[in-house]
Amino acid sequence: MDHRSVEAALVERVKELTCLHGIARAAVKSEVALPSVLQEIVALLPPAWQYPETAQARIVLDGAAYATDARGPVNASQSALIVVRGVERGTVEVAYVEAQPAADEGPFLREERALITSVAREVSTLVERRMIEEERVRLQEQLRHADRLATIGQMAAGVVHELNEPLASILGFAQLCRKHPNLPAPAAADLDKIVGATLHAREVVKTLMFFARERPPVHERVEPAQIIEEGVAFVEARAQKAGIQILRRVEPALPEVLGDPNQLIQVIVNLAVNAIQAMPRGGRLTVGASAEGDAVALVVEDDGDGMPPAVLERIFDPFFTTKGVGEGTGLGLAVVHGIVTAHGGTIRAWSEVGKGSRFEALFPVAAPRNADPEGPR
Numbered sequence: 530m531d532h533r534s535v536e537a538a539l540v541e542r543v544k545e546l547t548c549l550h551g552i553a554r555a556a557v558k559s560e561v562a563l564p565s566v567l568q569e570i571v572a573l574l575p576p577a578w579q580y581p582e583t584a585q586a587r588i589v590l591d592g593a594a595y596a597t598d599a600r601g602p603v604n605a606s607q608s609a610l611i612v613v614r615g616v617e618r619g620t621v622e623v624a625y626v627e628a629q630p631a632a633d634e635g636p637f638l639r640e641e642r643a644l645i646t647s648v649a650r651e652v653s654t655l656v657e658r659r660m661i662e663e664e665r666v667r668l669q670e671q672l673r674h675a676d677r678l679a680t681i682g683q684m685a686a687g688v689v690h691e692l693n694e695p696l697a698s699i700l701g702f703a704q705l706c707r708k709h710p711n712l713p714a715p716a717a718a719d720l721d722k723i724v725g726a727t728l729h730a731r732e733v734v735k736t737l738m739f740f741a742r743e744r745p746p747v748h749e750r751v752e753p754a755q756i757i758e759e760g761v762a763f764v765e766a767r768a769q770k771a772g773i774q775i776l777r778r779v780e781p782a783l784p785e786v787l788g789d790p791n792q793l794i795q796v797i798v799n800l801a802v803n804a805i806q807a808m809p810r811g812g813r814l815t816v817g818a819s820a821e822g823d824a825v826a827l828v829v830e831d832d833g834d835g836m837p838p839a840v841l842e843r844i845f846d847p848f849f850t851t852k853g854v855g856e857g858t859g860l861g862l863a864v865v866h867g868i869v870t871a872h873g874g875t876i877r878a879w880s881e882v883g884k885g886s887r888f889e890a891l892f893p894v895a896a897p898r899n900a901d902p903e904g905p906r
Contacts, residue, residue, distance in 0.1 A: 548577035567595040583627040590619040601626035609649035621649045700727040753818040760797025772811030784894040800829035807833030824891040832885040
């Protein structure tokens with residue numbers, strides 16, 4: 530009897546070690562999507578328990594379930610929590626569909642409790658490792674993006690200085706020629722085109738100046754609601770003409786932010802103009818502001834054409850545009866990104882083709898007016 534008992538215990542330990550070894554092999558498959566790895570892990574669990582022929586297993590992570598085939602209604606179950614960075618994210622569960630002899634924990638062995646706890650810990654480690662890798666990739670992309678922006682910003686500053694003087698000369702001489710009393714009509718029309726093109730070029734240069742941060746932001750206390758109202762005022766007529774309804778959604782009693790009101794208004798205007806252009810058949814444009822922790826989010830959302838992921842990844846790149854020739858310079862969102870980061874904020878974007886886009890520009894709140902910088906005495 531003792532010999533058979535020891536042999537049975539050894540068989541169970543071999544099953545447990547085989548299970549853990551299989552999980553370790555599955556966990557290192559970094560090229561395989563996490564759902565596939567979890568499905569592979571859950572298939573390893575029933576054979577590791579004492580009565581595998583009546584066992585079924587399930588892993589639940591963030592509401593998504595990965596399970597073996599159901600063999601019937603659950604008679605008894607054993608589970609362990611998946612905890613990632615102190616947050617409960619799901620469970621690992623093994624269940625029997627038939628009644629089994631009583632053991633240490635219902636029909637389950639003490640060693641099986643240790644095993645399921647180890648499995649939950651391994652899944653937690655796997656999820657955290659995937660999170661770290663995603664964060665690393667995201668940070669690398671942010672660094673590459675910041676490097677590109679810095680390079681383009683330096684180039685933009687040089688372009689601004691090189692173009693300002695010749696543009697001023699062209700505009701001045703064209704306007705002087707236009708005042709000539711005996712100017713033929715065809716020449717006058719040509720000069721009007723020169724003046725118009727020069728004024729457009731000057732606006733592009735002004736945009737470049739914002740992108741190149743030639744104008745440092747003025748730091749003053751700003752009411753988010755006022756920024757929304759003034760920004761909407763600039764685009765209201767254009768939206769009405771395009772058959773677009775503007776909805777304002779501003780939370781009451783929002784804290785002030787510290788920044789340059791003109792540049793914050795430009796953020797709203799640029800985002801709203803992009804949204805209007807994305808709704809050629811009309812629609813709804815939502816502009817608002819809300820509190821989010823220690824920041825205030827200025828939000829612009831539309832129900833227009835939306836963007837595919839490949840376009841969404843590049844929208845803040847300078848000179849990147851999907852618009853036709855003469856319809857855009859590709860600097861609007863780059864300017865928005867530059868303004869937001871110059872104010873110590875962040876900008877987020879979501880979009881889905883056929884459903885629209887949403888932009889959130891988050892700015893840190895200003896310190897309370899009655900704050901004592903020297904602290905309590």
